[in-house]
Structures are given as structure tokens and as C-alpha cells.
Amino acid sequence: MSETTINTFAAAQEGRPTGPLVQGYEVIIGFETHAQLSTASKIFSRASTAFGAEPNTQACAVDLALPGTLPVMNEGAVERAIKLGLALGSHIAPRSVFARKNYFYPDLPKGYQISQYEIPVVQGGSVSFYLGDEFKTVRLVRAHLEEDAGKSLHEDFIGQSGIDLNRAGTPLLEIVTEPDIRSTAEAVAYAKELHKIVTWIGICDGNMQEGSFRCDANVSVRKPGQPLGTRREIKNLNSFRFMQQAIDYEIRWQIEQIEDGHEIQQATVLFDPDTGETRAMRTKEDAADYRYFPDPDLPPLAIAAQWIERVKAQMPELPRAMAARYVREHGLSEYDAAQLTQSPAHAAYFEAAVAAGAAPKLASNWLQGEISKRLNAQEMAIEAAPVSAAQLAALIGRIGDGTISNAAARQVFEALWSGEGQDVDAVIEAKGLKQIQDAGAMEKIIDEVLAKNEKNIAEYRAGKDKAFNALVGQVMKASAGKANPAQVNALLKQKLG
Template sequence: MTAPLINGYEVVIGFETHAQLATASKIFSRTSTAFGAEPNTQASAVCLALPGTLPVMNKKAVECAIQLGLALGSHVAPRSIFARKNYFYPDLPKGYQISQFEIPVVQGGEVSFYLGDEKKTVRLVRAHLEEDAGKSVHDLFPNESGIDLNRAGTPLLEIVTEPDMRSSLEAVAYAKELHKIVTWIGICDGNMQEGSFRCDANVSVRKPGQPLGTRREIKNLNSFRNMQQAIDYEIRWQIEQLEDGYAIEQATVLFNPDTGETRAMRTKEDAADYRYFPDPDLPPLVIAPEWIEQVKAAMPELPRAMAERFVQQYGLPEYDATTLTQSQAMAAYFEEAAQACGQPKLASNWVMGEISRRLNNEEIGMDAVKVSSAQLAALIGRISDNTISNNAAKQVFEALWVGEGSEVDAVIAAKGLKQMNDTGALEAIIAEVVAANAANVEQYRAGKDKAFNALVGQVMKASKGKANPAQVNALLKAKLDG
């Protein structure tokens, strides 16, 4: 499906994402990468490039790059080169950033995801290793700024896409899928507020069939909500500029979440402006095939493959399978419950429904879920064998969640929720209800379905909610039709 035009313009979006790698130390030194330390307490001589210091490659960072390449179906280069990217900024102590340019470690690949029912695929250009810069702090003193170099030298993978996205919804869906992948394989913690997963969106517009328009790069989008708002605003702004007869100037822009607007920060540089040249202190990065195979053997099952397995193995709809594989913790919880109760669709419904609702309301993750997969399986088992109704099951779930009990059967007994399945007892109640509601009986026999529902309600009330609804329907219908 082609993305709709906006005022006759086609939107073109590409992404550059900086994923901070989950290493204990920096990319070229043993300095800690722990978040939240006092400013400038984690900046070593190597981070500052003081005379006589030399960078030494962090093996764990390279393994992270290999993992990403395998996860995205990319080519992992057997030999890649580090370069110096030269620019001058207060938080860049060396005056250059060690990165990769001509030969990156990860080349090509793709990220596939669903936007509604439609499968989308975004092609990747590359993912390269590089070091992070420091951070400028502007709120320490009035009219003054400070420089915190704790982040300087932190290992990053910059993941660059082709300009394949055609709407803000598609861009956000891509970013969410990439975020899921890097956290799933454990190479990044994905914390956007702490800067571990930072997205830059390159946005341009053009008339259909025309060459690509001039792009503007929205820097450091730190939430999916801000991402969509920023891209939508930038699209509107660019179209208005072009419609008013102005040209778009290539620039780096920032998004202000308070105003919902983007503003230009500086004109955008091209690669030539950075004067890349091979870093003389770092030899080529050589990755042997055996190393790739070792990393591959230790990789977890990937989310897309797991979703496909859930469809095949458990007969789940594609939507359920995709939702359940949003995180490893959720997927594992579902699978444990499904295998224990033998009712995968019911387990899926509960995880996507009641479990997810509770987690969202309390703003907690699957690691803090208050009903275990074993408890959920036992609860589903009691629904399946007609021990309790669906309404009673919600009461049991509530009790388990708030800690009023730990055993499903004990909670059912304590609250008197066991469903009435005795045919004789139910027929007696139905006979009393029919005798006492002659008007509803007459209306039902005249073809009014609402009268039947009213009679069912009376039976459920008389049984204090313990009657099996399906059994009540069958017995009542037989009584009335007989």
C-alpha cells in the first residue's frame, strides 16, 4: 500500500540511530560506562586523548556489532577500518571522534515490521562502531554552561537506514522494532531517557516522481511520542515553506516538546566537511568466521522467528504472536502459561488483556508481574473445566494480584466462586424463574430475544452468580421451547 500524499507531496524519511552498547567499559579504554556518576569522574586520559595514550579496542563492543549484524541479516565485514571524524565542539575533547567511514563493520540488512496488517521492510545501509562525545550541560548556573565528559568514549553502534519510510507512523513503527531487537539480543538497554537509544530522523518532501528533496535532520528524539510529533511538524513546515516559494536548506534541527515545534540548530554538514581519514592508532578490525559462528551459536531466538513459531506451534493469530513477542519476558511468560494449561489462545488473551492492562496501569514491566505464569495456567484450567465462570475468574485474578491468596483453588473456595453445574439444581431454579416471570416467557415465545436474556439474568441472580451461563442458556431454552 502506497503512503497517502500530504497536500500533493510525498514524505521521505531515513533514520540514524545511536544504540549505546551494553559494555561495562568504554570502547577504547577500561573506564566505566555506568550512568549517573558525578560529572567528569569517568573520563580517563584515553577518553581525553592526552599525549602518550593509545586506544585499545573493546572486544565486547565488537561482539555486540556481530550480534546486530546477525539479527538484521547483514554482512559482517571480515575487515573494517576506524577513521577520525574531525569537528570542533566543546564536548569533544580530542577535536575528533573515532568512528568508521569507508568500511563499516556491519553492512546492509533490513528491519521488517507490521503497520496494521501490512508488512513493511526498511533497508539498512550500515551499522558502524564509534565512540560517543561528552555532554554540554546548560542548567548549572545562570548564563553559564558546563561540560561533562563521562560519556566521552562510550561505545555506540550507529545504525543507518535507506530513506524507505513514508510517514511518521511508519518511522515510529521502525524505531520501535529496532528498539525491540537491540534490547532482545541484549546489546543495548534501550533507555531513551538516559540516552542509550537515540534516534535522528532525516525528513524531506517531494512531488511524486521527483528527485529526493533537501533533508533536515531532527536530532536526539528521546521518546516515540516526541518522534511522531517532531516528524509531523517538520513535514508540515517543509510543505508550507515550499508552497510559499522558499527553498529548504539542509540543516540539523531540534524538537521542542513544550511547543511541539522544530527549530534549526546549525546547517547540516556533509561527509567531506568532517575530513575523515584512517585512525593511525588503530589497526584494521579483523573478524574471523569462527568468531561469527561462536556469536551466532549463543544468540537467542529472534522475535520475528519466535512470532512465526507461535503461529505454527500454538495456532495463534499473527496479531497475537507479534504482540506477545514485544519482549523476551512477555514471550516466556506466555509460553510457560500456554504449555502448562494447554490452552494457548486463552493464555494469549489473558496476557494481552488483563496482564497487560495491570502492567500499564501500575507502570511496571513483566519482571514485576504479580501473578505467576503457573497461577495464570491454573486459573485458565479452572475456566476450561467449568469450575468457575469468566466473571469469577476475574475476581480470582484480582485476589492473586493483590496478594489475597496464592493458590487458585483456595481463592475459589474462600470466596465461594465455584460454579454451579448440578443440572437438577439448575432446572429447579429455572422452573421457579419461569413460573414467576410469565410476561417474559410470553414475550420470548412471541419472538423477542431480549425477554430470553432477561430470564437468564433472573436465573443467574437466583443462583447468586454461580450458575454456569452456558448450561443455563441450554436448560432454559429447552424448558421454554419444550
């Protein structure tokens, strides 16, 4: 954790809104997220960043800091940092400095990591999101460029460890928040929103299983109004589910320790998904332990205003701006708009359906309802959805013009999804799902139902509304579901006076 983070954690405002108390304790959470940048080469060398190569085949002399080598800044990594700063409303420093962060681990053969300390490239900014219906904002301290370390591999079954240096030198942006988060649910919502942003603007692929998006959560608890408690840092949370489990466990553990009269010791901990518990890895270091000093091999990083403007002109419409446009242009709720902009692919599907003639609200309902349910059940990305946006628009159109009922539409959707048919009208025809349009035929069915249900007629005329619903149900049954419910209601009321 940077000294800036430590200081802000120690000086969190007492006036900051509190979240729900856990066993009488307030939870304080800050995040550090390492987003691996989507460059083809490393931050200070030309070695490849491709994932999955044979161990130690993508680490060059520069990555290992062999004598006589010098680091050279990757322009693409800087450009991605500028994009993040623009997306988060941050200040992009016209001049920032690289430092050497000194510590020894086997997977860091140089004995130091090139990072940024006193003057980071991205300063301030915020991430906003919805937690249920509540709008939340988490302030950022900074985002700084740095290189990744290698990876230690432990083969317990043969009692040996190895080092893979392929990842050494991979470009990272470390994104650090203020200690603004007050619950596990808020922490996960923040991480998901940040994940959405970095993938939306294309600076990170967001693959948590491969380590492209790794989160560290700094967790402490305190009684309301008391000074901040001692934090423990949960390292390398690489799934949202594990994040929720790890933070929940850590909160409970800290409260139990305090209630039993023990003091919390500052530490770095790991989460074990097999046991569902955190365990201490090492005593937590402070900034002084790393002996930061400016890297003598790298000049200050200068970013001209023209470069920022050029990157800004290439930026896509951001999800928050797109959601606001959906509210403004299509009359959607803010919640619906936020759901539709959860990824560029979701937004593209929605916009394609609307462009093909679908009513925006109905397209939103289908996308968030039936389509999302099936995608989740089959662990499928929306790009692979068997029902295209044009097919969904055609289906919604047939509901709107009264050709089919909502119940019949679900049958048509099932046929399209399972591949029984491709054309909406052909599926409707083949399955005989058209609603009865002939008013005379509809009247005949209603008359037959009324003739057989004198008891319900009498109850309705006596003021019992349920009797009317029973008659509607009988008509729908007699028509094999092909009657238009609105037409049935109107004709029944007319005949019953």
C-alpha cells in the same frame, strides 16, 4: 550522516511504495540510531561506561587523546556488532576500517571522532514489523562502530556552561536505514522494533532517558512523482512520544514553508518538548565537511568466520523466529505472536503459563488484555506483575473446567493482583464463586424464572430472540451469577421446546 546515507537518500527508488499523503504531500523518512553498547569499558580504553558517575571521573588519557596514548579496540564491542548483524540478516565485513571524523565541539576535546566511513562492520540487512495488520520492512544501509562524544551542560540560571567527558569514548553502533519510511506511525513502529531487537539480544540496555538509545530522523516531503525534497535532520529523539510529536511537527512545518513559497534549507534541528516545535541548530554538514581519513593508530578490524560462527551459536532465539514458532505450534495469529514477543520477559511469562497447563490462546488473551492493562496503568514491568504465570494458568484452568465463569474469573484475578489471596482455589472458595454444577438445582432455578416470565416465553415462541436473552439474564441474576451460561442456554432451550 554518512556519505552512503546521503547518496541513498538522493537516489531513493521512485517505485518504492508510497504511504498516506499529508495535505497532498508524500513523506520520506530515514533513521540513524545510536545504540550504546553494553560493555563495561569504553571502545578504545579501559575507562568505565557506568552511568551516573560524578562529572569527569570516567574519562582517561586515551579518551582525551593525550600525547603518547594509543586506542585499543574493545573485543566486546565488536562481538555486539556481530550479534546485531546476525539478528538483522546483514553482511558482516571480514575487514572493516576506522576513520577520523574531524569537527570541533567543546565536548570533543580530540578534535575528531573515531568512527567508520568507507567500510563499516555491518552492511545491509533489514528490520521487519507490523503496523496494525500490515507487515512492513525497512532496509538498512549499514551499522558502524564509533565512539561517543562528551556532554555539554548548560546552567542557564547562573549563565554558565560546563563539559562532562564521562561519556567520551563510550562504544556506539550507528544504525542507518534507507529512506523507506513513509509516515510518522511507521517511523515510531520501526524505532520500537529496533529497540526491541537490541535489548532482546543484549547489546544495549535501551534506556532512552539515559541516552543509551538515541534516534535521529531525516525528514523531507514532496509531491507524488516529484524529486526528493530537501531533508532536515531531527537530532537526539529520546522517547517514542517525542519522536511522534517531532516528526509530525516537522512534516507540517515543511509543508507550510513550501506552500508559502519558501525553500527548505538542509539543516540539523532539535525538538523542544515544551513548545512541541523543532528549531534549527546548525546548517547540516555533508561528508566532505568532516575530512574523513583512515585513523593511523588503528589497524583494520578483521573478523574471522569462526568468530561469527561462535557468536551465532550463542545467540538467543530471535523475536521474529519465536513469533513464527508460536503461530506454528500454538495456532496463534501473527499479530498475537508479535505482541507476545515484544520482550524476552513477555515471552517467558507466556511460555511459563503454557508450561503450567494454560491454553495458549487464553493465556495470550489474558496477557494482552487484563495483565497488560494493569501493567500500563501502574507503569510496571511484567517481571513485577503480582499474578505469576502459574497463577494465571490455574485461573484459566478453572474457567476451562467450568468451576467459575469468565465474570467470576475477573474477580479472582483482582484478588490475586491486589494480594488478597495467593491460591486460586482458595480465593474461589472464600468468595463463593463456584458455578452451580448440580443439574437439579439449576433446573429448579430455571423453573422458578419461567414461572415468573410468561410474557418473555410467549415472545420467544413468537420468534423474538431478545426474549430468550432476557430469560438467560433472569436465570443468571437468580443464581447470583453462579450458573454456567452454556448449561443455562441448553436447559432453557430444552424446556421451551
